[in-house]
Amino acid sequence: MINMGLFSNLKKVLNKNDRQEVETYSKGLEKTRTSFTSKLNLLTLKHNKISEEYFEELEEILIEADIGVNTVMEFIDKLKKRVKQENILSAEELKEIIVDEMFIIYVGNDIIVNKINENPDGPTVVLFVGVNGVGKTTTIGKIAYQLKKEGKKVLLVAGDTFRAGATEQLEEWAKKLKTDIVSNEKKDPSSVIYDGVSKAIEENYDYVLIDTAGRLQNKTNLMNELEKMNKVIGKLIENAPHETLLVIDATTGQNGISQAKSFQEITNVTGIVLTKLDGTAKGGIVLAIKESVGIPVKYIGLGEKESDLKVFDIEKYIYGLFQDMEEQDEK
Ligand SMILES: Nc1nc2c(ncn2[C@@H]2O[C@H](COP(=O)(O)OP(=O)(O)OP(=O)(O)O)[C@@H](O)[C@H]2O)c(=O)[nH]1
Numbered sequence: 001m002i003n004m005g006l007f008s009n010l011k012k013v014l015n016k017n018d019r020q021e022v023e024t025y026s027k028g029l030e031k032t033r034t035s036f037t038s039k040l041n042l043l044t045l046k047h048n049k050i051s052e053e054y055f056e057e058l059e060e061i062l063i064e065a066d067i068g069v070n071t072v073m074e075f076i077d078k079l080k081k082r083v084k085q086e087n088i089l090s091a092e093e094l095k096e097i098i099v100d101e102m103f104i105i106y107v108g109n110d111i112i113v114n115k116i117n118e119n120p121d122g123p124t125v126v127l128f129v130g131v132n133g134v135g136k137t138t139t140i141g142k143i144a145y146q147l148k149k150e151g152k153k154v155l156l157v158a159g160d161t162f163r164a165g166a167t168e169q170l171e172e173w174a175k176k177l178k179t180d181i182v183s184n185e186k187k188d189p190s191s192v193i194y195d196g197v198s199k200a201i202e203e204n205y206d207y208v209l210i211d212t213a214g215r216l217q218n219k220t221n222l223m224n225e226l227e228k229m230n231k232v233i234g235k236l237i238e239n240a241p242h243e244t245l246l247v248i249d250a251t252t253g254q255n256g257i258s259q260a261k262s263f264q265e266i267t268n269v270t271g272i273v274l275t276k277l278d279g280t281a282k283g284g285i286v287l288a289i290k291e292s293v294g295i296p297v298k299y300i301g302l303g304e305k306e307s308d309l310k311v312f313d314i315e316k317y318i319y320g321l322f323q324d325m326e327e328q329d330e331k
């Protein structure tokens with residue numbers, strides 16, 4: 001019935017462990033899935049044959065999922081071309097091609113690296129940046145939890161000494177996870193970071209996870225502050241930080257994309273953590289980010305607990321998103 005596309009292939013290659021992971025993705029993406037995938041299914045039921053009207057409605061569904069207007073336009077153009085070239089007539093058949101093409105948007109010609117860039121010669125330093133409330137501190141807690149489970153020696157550094165209570169919040173995570181922490185609310189962020197990275201070198205930590213302030217009066221201040229931090233870190237460990245992760249709240253939609261663009265201008269962002277995907281029907285933002293900012297999404301947040309963070313895997317993401325489609329097919 002359906003031509004052999006990515007979706008059918010995924011179904012075959014995912015092993016049992018993967019399937020369990022997909023379950024987590026699927027649960028976390030429930031809001032996006034129920035709105036986006038079910039709309040797509042309805043559209044397919046409504047239009048047996050592909051028409052201009054079909055494409056117009058599809059365009060609307062994709063925009064509502066926050067894939068981004070430009071990306072959607074290009075996407076629709078590509079679909080139309082394929083429909084013509086491959087002589088596709090039914091909407092059912094096109095559904096699988098839509099999944100294929102979404103994958104292609106994300107992956108393109110790139111080699112996707114979703115692993116943390118590790119330092120082979122000492123502590124790996126990861127700096128977390130992003131506007132206030134997006135989930136930086138929580139993400140640090142979650143990543144520390146994962147690394148500890150892998151048996152790594154992890155040090156947290158409370159580099160947000162601006163907001164009252166920020167240090168305390170990270171200290172709570174440290175206590176909960178039984179992880180060491182360097183903090184001093186009375187010092188400026190760069191001095192705390194200096195102390196933290198120095199300790200990590202002396203005491204052979206594997207990872208240093210640095211929290212930073214989300215709220216600074218303006219962009220220039222933020223830029224200067226980040227520059228200072230980077231300088232301090234780079235002096236202690238050559239080529240560090242090894243990773244600067246920008247945390248974005250998926251529920252803010254296109255606003256998150258603007259944040260990514262601004263941060264990209266002021267510092268060397270190497271990866272994105274997309275949080276709160278569980279709280280939005282706009283999970284298409286994953287595709288929009290890759291397309292319009294060009295920075296890979298390395299982690300996604302699917303809830304508030306320490307275990308609710310996943311290394312981002314586009315295949316599992318797409319499979320999780322379209323799982324209902326499989327169930328429908330099997331009926
Ligand atoms: N549902 C959900 N909530 C999340 C996720 N990640 C973080 N949160 C929640 O978002 C809120 C803000 O998280 P924080 O980690 O304090 O955010 P922050 O970026 O450190 O904020 P500032 O320190 O004020 O800049 C908290 O209530 C978190 O529990 C996620 O993936 N899903």
Ligand SMILES: [Mg+2]
Binds near residue numbers: 136137138166169
């Ligand atoms: Mg914080």
